[in-house]
Amino acid sequence: MKKLDETTIEKKLLQLPEWDYFDNAIHAEFEFENFKDCFSAMSRIAFECEALDHHPDWSNVYNVLKISLSTHDANGVTEKDFDLARAIEHIVEPED
Known part of the structure; x- marks a missing residue:
């Protein structure tokens, strides 16, 4: 997987307002009502990580979940990280 340049990363982040780019990774922090809700989200995210064969640093x-995504094999952020970030967004902030 090809490492994305900073301009491309920043452009893609416009679609993911909860996420920021620094330290060669994209990062987000999510706050839940309580530990149970946070852990439940983490469990659902874990299944998605396995399906995508891509795992976060978290x-x-x-009730706070901090997530950092980068593709270690590419030494930076790739499309794989954005695929997982979008999946995480769907899990933690489902559309009505």
Whole structure:
């Protein structure tokens, strides 16, 4: 998978307002009502990660989930990271 340049990354991030680009990765932080809701989202995200064969660097403290995405094989952000970011957005902020 080809590493994306910074201009392309910033343009793609316009469609993902919760995400930022820094330290060679895209990052987001999501806050939930409680730990149970956060952990539930993490479980659903884990299934999507397995389906896409792409796994985030993430951390959880109580009701806050922090996620960083980059493609280690490409040493930067690729389309694979944006595919997973869009899937995560759909999980944590479902459309009505």
